[in-house]
Amino acid sequence: MLRKNKMMKMNKFYKNPNCNNYSNVKNVLNDKNSVMISEGMTGKKVEEIQKMLVEIVNLYPSLSIITIDGVYGQNTVIAVKEFQKLNSLPQTGIIDEITMRKLSYLHEKNREKFREELLKNKISEVKKNKEREDDYLDQSDNILSEGSIGEYVKSLQSYLNVVSNKYPTISLLRVDGIFGPKTKAAVMEFQRIFELKQDGVVGYETWNKLSSATGGNPISVDIDWGLLKWYNLPERMVNMSLNIVLVEPEIPENAGNIARTCAAIGAKLHLVKPYGFDISQSAVKKHMKRAGLDYWDKVQIIEYENLDDFKQKVGSNDIFLLSTKSQKSYTDVTYTENSYLIFGAETRGLPENYILENFDKAVRIPMLPGLRSLNLSNSVAIVAYEASRQLNFTNLQTVSDYFKS
Numbered sequence: 001m002l003r004k005n006k007m008m009k010m011n012k013f014y015k016n017p018n019c020n021n022y023s024n025v026k027n028v029l030n031d032k033n034s035v036m037i038s039e040g041m042t043g044k045k046v047e048e049i050q051k052m053l054v055e056i057v058n059l060y061p062s063l064s065i066i067t068i069d070g071v072y073g074q075n076t077v078i079a080v081k082e083f084q085k086l087n088s089l090p091q092t093g094i095i096d097e098i099t100m101r102k103l104s105y106l107h108e109k110n111r112e113k114f115r116e117e118l119l120k121n122k123i124s125e126v127k128k129n130k131e132r133e134d135d136y137l138d139q140s141d142n143i144l145s146e147g148s149i150g151e152y153v154k155s156l157q158s159y160l161n162v163v164s165n166k167y168p169t170i171s172l173l174r175v176d177g178i179f180g181p182k183t184k185a186a187v188m189e190f191q192r193i194f195e196l197k198q199d200g201v202v203g204y205e206t207w208n209k210l211s212s213a214t215g216g217n218p219i220s221v222d223i224d225w226g227l228l229k230w231y232n233l234p235e236r237m238v239n240m241s242l243n244i245v246l247v248e249p250e251i252p253e254n255a256g257n258i259a260r261t262c263a264a265i266g267a268k269l270h271l272v273k274p275y276g277f278d279i280s281q282s283a284v285k286k287h288m289k290r291a292g293l294d295y296w297d298k299v300q301i302i303e304y305e306n307l308d309d310f311k312q313k314v315g316s317n318d319i320f321l322l323s324t325k326s327q328k329s330y331t332d333v334t335y336t337e338n339s340y341l342i343f344g345a346e347t348r349g350l351p352e353n354y355i356l357e358n359f360d361k362a363v364r365i366p367m368l369p370g371l372r373s374l375n376l377s378n379s380v381a382i383v384a385y386e387a388s389r390q391l392n393f394t395n396l397q398t399v400s401d402y403f404k405s
Contacts, residue, residue, distance in 0.1 A: 037095040041072045049095055052107040053079050059110060060086050144202035148179040151277075156202055158250045158276045159210050160186045161347055167193055172347055175250045175276035242267040242335075242387055244380055245342040247307055247350060250276025254346065257377035263298040265388050266395055270314075272304045276345065307354065314340060316358055322383060323355050324373060326362035333363055335387035337394070346376050 037045060047070035057063050063086070064079045077093035084091045087102050095103075144156055154177040164170040170189045173182060184200040191198045194209045202210075244267050249255050255271070262269045304310040319340045320333060335341075344350035355362055365374060365382055373379070388396065 036097075037072060037100075039072050039074070039077050039093065042070055044070065046070050046072045046076070049080075049100075049103070050076060052103055053083065056103075056106050056110050059106060062086075144179055146179050146181065146184045146200060149177055151177065153177045153179045153183070154250075154276050156187075156210070157183060158252070159213075160190060162251055162253065163190060163210070163213050169193070175345070175347065242337060242384070242391070243270055243340040244268070244384060245270040245272065245310070245340050246376075246380075247272040247310070247342060248274060248276065248345045249376070250346045251376070252277045254376045258380045259299045259301075261377070261381050261384055265384055267384060268300045268302060270302045270304065270310070270340070272307055272310045274306070307351065316361070319358065319361055320383075321350055321355055321358055321362040322364070322379060323350055323362045324364055324367075325352075325355055326359075326364040328363055330363040330365055330383045331386060335390050337391060339387060341380070341383050341387065343376060343380055349373070 037049065047068055049072075050066055050068045050070070053063065053066060053076075054068060057065065060083070063082050064075065066075045066079045080095060080099070081091045081093045083089075083103065084093075084099060089099055089102065144152060154175050156179075157173040157175045157177075160170060160183075161172055161175070164172055164186075167190075170186050170193070171182060173186055187202055187206065188198045188200045190196075190210065190213075191200075191206060194213070196205055196209060242265065244258060244262050246255065246258065246269070249271065259269055261267075304313065318336055318338050319342055320330075320335070321342045322330070323344070342350065363383075365379060367374070374382075388394070
């Protein structure tokens with residue numbers, strides 16, 4: 001009788017016209033020992049639930065960010081209660097059938113939205129008929145090949161530079177928006193590594209593989225870049241004046257990670273154009289938003305048209321230039337609350353003439369001989385936290401209150 005009631009409940013549930021993919025729900029309901037998932041439980045099913053809660057954060061920005069560790073702890077309980085409240089469900093903190101149904105539906109809906117955006121993107125839509133694919137590639141304006149120029153080529157070059165960190169046989173490229181022989185060679189090497197057709201043409205399959213290789217995530221979000229500069233920041237953020245400066249950043253994920261670091265220490269983020277990516281592109285917005293998570297409203301962003309514009313407005317007082325050409329360590333200088341920590345583009349660093357003009361203010365991060373550099377976002381974090389340490393971690397929480405009663 002119990003089995004019959006359960007089957008009737010499941011049949012009624014799966015016939016719901018508002019829900020069209022329930023693989024995660026089936027995983028839960030098909031297991032008689034997991035009708036409800038609650039605090040204290042561990043395992044793969046808990047991990048699946050945590051992953052869904054994290055991936056729908058763009059739908060619910062107020063939802064707490066949790067760690068995907070397969071442990072149904074207090075943080076997961078809080079996130080589940082928040083989700084239930086936002087969807088007018090009983091706030092039990094327990095994953096029951098109704099909560100699982102709603103969570104799975106929204107998670108799948110979110111993925112579908114991403115897939116729709118991918119097809120609408122300027123990247124091109126490849127015809128289903130494989131026999132006519134080559135003709136389509138020749139005709140499509142959205143396919144990149146040798147001779148192409150513009151912002152999409154810059155994005156391509158930036159993403160290839162990211163992948164080259166893991167696959168050194170892909171040559172580092174200058175992000176100039178020109179699809180020349182070097183860019184074609186890098187594309188063909190990427191295609192060889194990922195077992196794609198090695199034609200040097202960037203079509204749907206190459207773009208798709210490139211997106212996944214650089215950490216592309218099926219979460220659809222929009223960043224209102226103009227609003228970010230003048231966000232209504234908490235007073236403690238405005239009072240903290242440490243400044244992080246990125247001169248001509250090339251990789252949107254790095255910019256997003258650095259924005260998150262700025263939020264953590266209460267620093268301002270200064271961005272000097274031209275960028276190596278187009279902020280108006282939906283794909284770029286997704287990568288930046290994903291890297292910065294939900295910290296964008298905690299960062300004050302200031303933009304400059306070029307390096308000369310920055311120098312004119314900021315001057316040369318209390319600045320520190322990060323460069324491997326420097327003769328002194330970043331720990332050998334004294335930072336103030338108004339210091340500007342200036343970092344160059346990922347593939348070429350700061351302009352040499354700018355370094356020479358301010359060589360006494362240039363510092364470096366010690367490394368083993370023969371290495372070119374660290375990742376930009378890592379470099380920013382290292383120096384920014386040293387500056388914060390020298391300032392006694394002003395306004396930062398240095399002791400956890402987790403175990404306080």
